[in-house]
Amino acid sequence: xxxxxxxxxxxxxxxxxxNDLVPDWNREEVSTGTTIMAVEYxxxxxxxxxxxxxxxxxxxxxxxxxxxxxxxxIYCCRSGSAADTQAIAEVVSYQLGFHSVELDEPPLVETAAxxxxxxxxxxxxxLMAGILVAGWDRRKGGQVYCxxxxxxxxxxxxxxxxxxxxxxxxxxxxxxKPGLNKDQCLELTASALSLAMERDGSSGGVIRLASIxxxxxxxxxxxxxQLPRFSTH
Amino acid sequence: xxxxxxxxxxxxxFNFENATRNAALEGLFGGGQTPKPLKTGTTIAGVVFKxxxxxxxDTRATSSEVVAxxxxxxxxxxxxxxxxxxxxxxxxxxxxxxLLSSNLSIFSLNSGRNPRxxxxxxxxxxxxxxxxxxxxxxxxxxxxxxxxxxxxxxxPYGDINKVPYLAMGSGDLAALGILEDGFKHNLELEEAxxxxxxxxxxxxxxxxxxxxxxxxxVITKQGVDYIRPYQESEYKDKRNIKYRYRPxxxxxxxxxxxxxxxxxxxxxxxxxxxx
Numbered sequence: 425x426x427x428x429x430x431x432x433x434x435x436x437x438x439x440x441x442x443n444d445l446v447p448d449w450n451r452e453e454v455s456t457g458t459t460i461m462a463v464e465y466x467x468x469x470x471x472x473x474x475x476x477x478x479x480x481x482x483x484x485x486x487x488x489x490x491x492x493x494x495x496x497x498i499y500c501c502r503s504g505s506a507a508d509t510q511a512i513a514e515v516v517s518y519q520l521g522f523h524s525v526e527l528d529e530p531p532l533v534e535t536a537a538x539x540x541x542x543x544x545x546x547x548x549x550x551l552m553a554g555i556l557v558a559g560w561d562r563r564k565g566g567q568v569y570c571x572x573x574x575x576x577x578x579x580x581x582x583x584x585x586x587x588x589x590x591x592x593x594x595x596x597x598x599x600x601k602p603g604l605n606k607d608q609c610l611e612l613t614a615s616a617l618s619l620a621m622e623r624d625g626s627s628g629g630v631i632r633l634a635s636i637x638x639x640x641x642x643x644x645x646x647x648x649x650q651l652p653r654f655s656t657h
Numbered sequence: 658x659x660x661x662x663x664x665x666x667x668x669x670x671f672n673f674e675n676a677t678r679n680a681a682l683e684g685l686f687g688g689g690q691t692p693k694p695l696k697t698g699t700t701i702a703g704v705v706f707k708x709x710x711x712x713x714x715d716t717r718a719t720s721s722e723v724v725a726x727x728x729x730x731x732x733x734x735x736x737x738x739x740x741x742x743x744x745x746x747x748x749x750x751x752x753x754x755x756l757l758s759s760n761l762s763i764f765s766l767n768s769g770r771n772p773r774x775x776x777x778x779x780x781x782x783x784x785x786x787x788x789x790x791x792x793x794x795x796x797x798x799x800x801x802x803x804x805x806x807x808x809x810x811x812x813p814y815g816d817i818n819k820v821p822y823l824a825m826g827s828g829d830l831a832a833l834g835i836l837e838d839g840f841k842h843n844l845e846l847e848e849a850x851x852x853x854x855x856x857x858x859x860x861x862x863x864x865x866x867x868x869x870x871x872x873x874x875v876i877t878k879q880g881v882d883y884i885r886p887y888q889e890s891e892y893k894d895k896r897n898i899k900y901r902y903r904p905x906x907x908x909x910x911x912x913x914x915x916x917x918x919x920x921x922x923x924x925x926x927x928x929x930x931x932x
Contacts, residue, residue, distance in 0.1 A: 454812050454814060454816045477816075477818070479812075482830075484812075484818065485818040485820060487820065488818065505814070505816075506812075506814070506816035507785075507786055507790075507812065507814035507815040507816040510782070510815070510816055510817065511782075511786045511815060550789075
């Protein structure tokens with residue numbers, strides 16, 4: 425079996441036969457080809473994502489919710505393979521929930537981020553998942569942790585991810601300043617996501633935003649016709 | 658392991674030891690030598706309406722270019738309140754839904770409740786993710802439970818989407834066109850049935866892999882109405898020739914009788930203990 429082992433197919437490509445009746449989009453893996461963003465402010469975090477899930481060139485879901493609840497005050501933004509990120513988020517949700525019950529207190533955002541990192545790093549060859557973990561806890565307040573593909577873990581005051589993020593690094597670098605308040609963060613996130621969705625084919629739909637603080641989680645949706653508009657051409 | 662949870666899938670279930678070998682072989686021979694699995698090349702759709710969920714499917718099963726089954730049942734029973742439409746490889750959807758149905762029956766018997774749709778979805782997601790897309794099942798699950806009316810789709814890699822209306826299979830684009838145009842929240846029963854029928858019909862007309870009749874399954878709190886077929890194909894063939902032959906149609910030319918020589922070697926009488 426040595427010959428077969430060296431020709432190991434990569435998971436996520438080509439389910440089986442090349443039947444003409446089954447079009448391309450049925451054979452590709454579902455990806456969240458995305459733009460996600462998370463910003464810290466004093467007292468909490470603001471997270472945002474677009475809502476497009478693609479299978480090749482077909483939009484499988486145009487109203488996806490990529491902001492997934494991990495715990496009461498901890499959310500994650502998912503990008504990469506839809507199946508992989510959903511599975512990891514469920515596993516981490518369970519682990520964190522159990523940990524929280526053992527401790528008998530709300531878990532730390534850093535703990536959640538480390539749980540993500542543990543799974544993403546250990547199974548880095550099999551998984552395709554880029555995740556932003558963001559939330560609020562009593563010890564350090566609002567925090568954003570970035571766990572990109574490969575399983576690195578780094579804390580950043582502002583982070584973007586997904587295929588559309590490349591188009592907004594410049595915008596983010598020039599417009600983010602430390603000391604913004606919640607509304608400014610929401611505006612910044614909505615603008616950045618809108619710009620990315622404008623340019624990236626794999627991002628689009630509506631903007632889903634959430635702000636997490638000690639008081640709880642506030643979710644909102646910005647519909648397609650209400651997106652911030654920038655271009656004049 | 659708690660009693661009310663579902664039985665673990667036995668390790669001896671699907672065996673994909675040959676998947677890597679087959680992939681390597683396909684590359685070596687470079688051109689369709691491996692036998693093609695029976696695909697349902699399908700149109701399936703689902704819509705959530707005011708009082709429940711309507712599921713619809715076509716009835717054609719194809720094996721490459723040949724229609725293998727003209728009256729294939731693609732809406733599978735999962736539990737009294739949950740039904741599932743399957744697209745993809747026919748064997749995979751059939752077996753996966755059977756497995757799910759059995760597991761949920763055990764749960765029902767243990768707990769005395771009807772399973773929730775989200776439970777069925779989670780079990781499917783777990784299983785399909787574990788097999789990394791090797792099980793080619795694209796499923797639409799619809800059902801009514803104590804928390805409301807739900808419609809989910811589960812992909813072969815184990816990703817789920819929860820939406821008010823859906824279409825899957827090779828005819829999904831055509832069906833989705835009709836659904837996008839006609840869907841509204843809180844449709845009435847007849848409107849919902851007509852919308853699903855029209856969407857499946859569009860799939861049948863525009864996609865070669867879908868065809869023949871349309872099945873509809875209406876699930877409400879009161880019960881299930883599985884209408885099979887809901888709409889028959891306009892192109893049904895009317896066979897003029899009878900294929901039943903009278904005994905004696907084939908003439909007997911010669912007859913040869915050979916008696917088998919059997920002798921009694923041993924006779925043993927065992928009395929049954931009926932006390």
